[in-house]
Amino acid sequence: MITALKHTFTEIMKRALEEARQFDKPVILSQVKSLNDSMNPLHFYAAGERLFLGERFYWATPGSRFTITGLGNECTVENDSAESDRFGRIESDWKRFKKIAHYEDGAKSHIGTGALLFGGFSFDPHNRRNERWNNYPEAKFFLPSVMLTVKDGVSFLTINRVIKPEDDLESCSAHFTTIANEVLTGKASTGEEYVNNYTLKEADTGTWLSAVQKATDLIKSGELDKVVLAREVQLEYDHKINIYSALSKLQTEQPTSFIFSFENGRQSFIGATPERLIKKENSRLLSTCLAGSIKRGKSKQEDTELGTELLNDEKNLIEHAIVVKMIKDSFEECCSEVKVSDHPQLLKTKNIQHLYTPIEGSMKAGYSLLNLTEKLHPTPALGGYPKMAAVEMIREIEPMDRGWYAGPVGWLDAENNGEFAVAIRSGLIEGEQATLFAGCGIVAESDPQMEYQETLIKLKPMLSALGGVNHECK
Ligand SMILES: C=C(O[C@H]1C=CC=C(C(=O)O)[C@@H]1O)C(=O)O
Ligand SMILES: [Mg+2]
Incomplete structure (x- = not known):
């Protein structure tokens, strides 16, 4: 429970x-101030490089209406459990902390301020491991040392400190003062603008196409209804990749997506995903069914025609309906007042149009945000249907380790409110190298070459953010 008291901060610290x-x-002691001058969240991220390199995160909802930017790591809550309890263990480890928050300068308790964990989960704890994901265990979250929350243009600064029994008042007090001074006066270094010289490697394209063919055969023979198969491409630059610049581009070019970055040592996992998995605000729950895709048109007319084609295309409607059914069934179990429309709408990003059905409900007692995250993950937009058969097939025939790609990424606060998106349209970046991922929902009517073309469109947001928009993969 957050406790806000009208005491001086020193008394609260004592x-x-x-x-x-x-x-x-x-x-966990959190000091929250509302800031008179609004701060640019990405500048705040960049300014954190000097003191907090390797321990930063960024989260922006579509249109940047809500952003949280975290710097530093007061404590890590993580587990490498291959069992289904990896979600429950994060929740119970987080609940175990007593949390005290002090709201100053008229700041009131707001969702997304105060003590908060940011992080995510891998796609499948049972899959083989590629060593590039070594620092991204099955579940990992940071409690930031300092965090900027901007909600509808209003900025809040939270400073956190994990107070241990052996701590003393002077060092605690110095922590809060030093961090406030550093971050409020720190200058953003946005890094070098670069010329994009890179080479692109597509591994296993043939293997992927055969996997899609195999999947359609198995679906036709009735083994399962749908499976999502993904592939990766590798980019190698002749300079260090500028994460700030990539995030800025994603933010400008993908305003209908969630922008995220989880910096973890020398690596950053970043992306612009249009797909919310789950949002909890008190008892209100929201999810998004997003599956079924078509390219954008070159003219307004062509774009509308393509959108109409998508809304009436049987293969894509099946791909979408499987997702709606699964999420609706889960909501009906955990919520009252479930609302879902009968027909999908279109959600358009810069590069692609999707079939989109939002769903909402009022969460029943006995459930929680991470409970729902576990229940929904992976939805048939990322895994397939039935869930277990699809995940097993991915393990068997997909030629890569997804790591955190397509897993839930997001945050939860002290009251267990929060939001998770699915980490698609994403890439893992380290130094001069980036690995980008894209996948497609495969149903009986899928054609391997068409699905391959769909992955090319899905790679575009990240390719463009890293400066390679005109590159056509083979
Ligand atoms: C798995 C991905 O997209 C999913 C989300 C929306 C549409 C999809 C599709 O039409 O295939 C995919 O299910 C990805 O972008 O890597
Ligand atoms: Mg598709």
């Missing part, structure tokens, strides 16, 4: 220290 000593357990 109380947090006493509690830590009395129960011999760390206490």
